[in-house]
Amino acid sequence: PRVDTLLLTGAAGTVGRMLRGPLGSLCRRLILSDLKATAGPLAANEEDRPCDLTDRSAVQRLLEGVDAVVHLGAYSVEAPFEQLARANLDGVFHLYEAARLAGTRRVVFASSNHVTGCYPQGQWLEPTDPARPDGYYGVTKLFGEGMAQLYWYRYGVESVCLRIGTCTPEPPDRRALSTWISPRDLFSLVAASLKTPEVGCLITYAVSDNPARWWSDSGWAQLGYQPQDSAEPWRDQVGDRVFPEGSPMARLQGGSFLGMGPFGAP
Ligand code: NAI
Ligand code: 15L
Numbered sequence: 001p002r003v004d005t006l007l008l009t010g011a012a013g014t015v016g017r018m019l020r021g022p023l024g025s026l027c028r029r030l031i032l033s034d035l036k037a038t039a040g041p042l043a044a045n046e047e048d049r050p051c052d053l054t055d056r057s058a059v060q061r062l063l064e065g066v067d068a069v070v071h072l073g074a075y076s077v078e079a080p081f082e083q084l085a086r087a088n089l090d091g092v093f094h095l096y097e098a099a100r101l102a103g104t105r106r107v108v109f110a111s112s113n114h115v116t117g118c119y120p121q122g123q124w125l126e127p128t129d130p131a132r133p134d135g136y137y138g139v140t141k142l143f144g145e146g147m148a149q150l151y152w153y154r155y156g157v158e159s160v161c162l163r164i165g166t167c168t169p170e171p172p173d174r175r176a177l178s179t180w181i182s183p184r185d186l187f188s189l190v191a192a193s194l195k196t197p198e199v200g201c202l203i204t205y206a207v208s209d210n211p212a213r214w215w216s217d218s219g220w221a222q223l224g225y226q227p228q229d230s231a232e233p234w235r236d237q238v239g240d241r242v243f244p245e246g247s248p249m250a251r252l253q254g255g256s257f258l259g260m261g262p263f264g265a266p
Helices: 014-024 056-063 081-102 136-153 183-195 232-238 255-259
Strands: 003-009 027-033 046-048 068-071 106-112 158-164 201-206
Touching (some): 014 183, 056 081, 068 183, 081 106, 136 201, 183 201
Parallel strands (some): 068 106, 106 158
C-alpha cells in the first residue's frame, strides 16, 4: 500500500540525496528533514522541515501526522563517543518515542554492517548471529536495533532495520566487492521495507547481489527484495585498493573503521 505522509531524516546526507527523488513517488507527501534547510527547489509533494534530532520536543512536532519514517539522520562514521551519542542515541530515542506518540506505523532504520564489523572477512553471517560491533558507531547502531525491538514488541511500532553495507555509486575498494549496495538496490530495499504489509521488527543486511558477499539474504524474500546489481564487474578496477596484509582493517569485516579509535575525551 502507498504511504500517505513519509518522513525522510538525514535528507541532506549522501544516502538521503540518493533516495529523496525516488521516495517521492511512493507517497502522497514527503517531509524532508535534516539539521539545515534543504538546498534547491522542492518537488510539488515535498516539504522541508529542518529539525535537530537531539531536540526532543522538536522531533515530537516533526512526527505529528507522519505514517512512516526512513530514518537516515545520524552521525555516520566512527567518532568519539560523546559525538555519536547525541544523534545516534538521544536522536533515535526521540524518534521512536515521537513515533509512538504520533501513531506512526513504521520506521525504516538505517542500521549498519558495523554492528557486526569485528567478524573476520569471509565469515558468513545471519542477522541472528551475535553482534560484534567494531567501534562506538557500531554500538550506537545496535542500540537503534534495540529501540526498534522495544517499540515493536511493547508498543506496536513496526521497524525494518537495514544493516547497510557500502552505498556508493561504485564499489570503492576490494572490501566493497563484498559489502557494496548500489543506490538503486538500496532504494528498492527501502521501498520494499515501506510497502510490505506486516513486517513486525525485521533485521536484514542491505547489500547487492555480490558473489563475494558475506551476509545472508535472510529477510529478503519476506520483503520481496531482489537485488539487480553486483560489485563483481569492478573487481579489476579496485584490485590494488586494499589495506596492509594482516592489519585489522584487512582482516575484519568493518574494514577502515578498524583503523579508527579508541577515542579519549573530546
Ligand atoms: P551522512 O553523514 O552523509 O548523512 C547523515 C545526515 O544526518 C547528515 O546530512 C547530517 O546532517 C544528519 N544529521 C546528523 N546529526 C543530526 C542531528 N542531530 N539532527 C538532524 N540531522 C542530523 O550519512 P549517509 O552516508 O547518507 O548515511 C545515511 C544513514 O545510513 C546513516 O544513518 C548512516 O549511519 C547509515 N549508513 C550508511 C552507509 C553508507 O554506505 N553510506 C552504510 C551503513 C549505514
Ligand atoms: C557505514 O556505516 C558508514 O556510514 C559509511 O560511511 C560506510 O563507511 C559504510 O558503513 C561501510 O562500511 O562501507
